[in-house]
Amino acid sequence: MIHRIVLYAIGFIMLLPLSSCRDEKHYRIGISQCSQDDWRSKMNDEIHREIMLHPEAEVEIRSADDSNEKQIADISYFKDNGFDIIIAAPNEADAITPIIKEVYESGIPVIVFDRDINGDTYTANQGVDNYGIGTAAAQYAYSITGNKAKVIEIYGLAGSTPAIQRHNGFVDEAGKLGMDIIDSAHGNWNYEDAAVVADSLLSLHPDVDLIYAHNDRMAIGASEMAQKKGMDVKVIGIDAAPEIGIKAVADGVIDATFLYPTEGYRLIRTALAILEGKPYDKETILPVSSAVDKTNADILLLQNESLKYNHPR
Numbered sequence: 001m002i003h004r005i006v007l008y009a010i011g012f013i014m015l016l017p018l019s020s021c022r023d024e025k026h027y028r029i030g031i032s033q034c035s036q037d038d039w040r041s042k043m044n045d046e047i048h049r050e051i052m053l054h055p056e057a058e059v060e061i062r063s064a065d066d067s068n069e070k071q072i073a074d075i076s077y078f079k080d081n082g083f084d085i086i087i088a089a090p091n092e093a094d095a096i097t098p099i100i101k102e103v104y105e106s107g108i109p110v111i112v113f114d115r116d117i118n119g120d121t122y123t124a125n126q127g128v129d130n131y132g133i134g135t136a137a138a139q140y141a142y143s144i145t146g147n148k149a150k151v152i153e154i155y156g157l158a159g160s161t162p163a164i165q166r167h168n169g170f171v172d173e174a175g176k177l178g179m180d181i182i183d184s185a186h187g188n189w190n191y192e193d194a195a196v197v198a199d200s201l202l203s204l205h206p207d208v209d210l211i212y213a214h215n216d217r218m219a220i221g222a223s224e225m226a227q228k229k230g231m232d233v234k235v236i237g238i239d240a241a242p243e244i245g246i247k248a249v250a251d252g253v254i255d256a257t258f259l260y261p262t263e264g265y266r267l268i269r270t271a272l273a274i275l276e277g278k279p280y281d282k283e284t285i286l287p288v289s290s291a292v293d294k295t296n297a298d299i300l301l302l303q304n305e306s307l308k309y310n311h312p313r
C-alpha cells in the first residue's frame, strides 16, 4: 500500500512540469529571406537579437538564394511544419504572390516585408518608401552634377518591387529637374551582373556624368568599372549597410548612399503582437532619411562600431 502511494506521488511529481508547460505558448516564427547579403545579414542579426528578449518564441531563417522556386519551397516547409507565423521578403512579386496567398487563406498569419507581392493577401506588411528614396536620390544627383546631367541607371531585379519604385521615383524627379536618363540595364541586385552591364554602358556612353544604382553592391561594381576605364563619373547607391555601402562612401569608392532601413526587431514585435492578439499596424512604411555622403560616413561607421560592442551578439 505504502509502495503504491509512493509510486503515485512520484508519478504525480513527474507529470507536474508537463501540465504547467501545456499552458505556456511557444511560438515558432518562420522567416523566408529571398537572398543572403550584407543588408540581409544586418537584418538577421537584429532579428536574432530581438528574439533573445522573447523566450516564448523561436525563429528559423531560410534564404532562397535569389530563386523563386527555392523560396516557394521554403515557405511551404514553414506552412507544412506547423510554424505559427511566416514572414517573407518575396524575391519577385508575380512568382511569390500565389504561395503567400495560399498561406494567408489557410489561416496562418503572414507578414510581407521589404519586397511586395501583388495585392494584399497578407496579415501585415513592413516596407520602405522606395519611391521616396528614388526621388531623394534624384535630388542628390542634381545637387552634385547640376542641370542637364546625363545619368545611367543600374536597375535591381526586374520583378522585385523596390526596383520598380526606385526607378519611378528617380525618373519622375529627374524629369522635373531636367536631368536625362540616357540608358538603363539590369544588375539584378548583385555586384557581378552590375559590373558587366556597367562595363558595356560606360563604353557606349563616354559622356555620362552619374551612375544611379538601385543598391550599393551594384554601385560599387559600376564604380570599379568606371575607374578601370579611367572615367570620372559620380556614383550613388542605396542601402547604407555599414560594412559595404557606408564603407564604400567613406573610402571614396561611391559618392553617396541612401539608408534602406532593416528594422528586423520591428518584424519580430509585429509577429508577436499578431500571435498574442494585440494591436498592430497592418501597413508600415518606413520613411526616407537624408543621404550618407563624405560628410557623415565616418561618423556613421564609428557609431555602428560602438553599437555593435554594446549589444549582445
Ligand code: FRU
Binding pocket: 035, 036, 037, 039, 040, 114, 115, 160, 162, 189, 214, 215, 216, 238, 239, 260
Ligand atoms: C538585399 C537587397 C538590397 C536591396 C533590397 C531590395 O537583398 O538586394 O540590396 O535594397 O534587397 O529588396
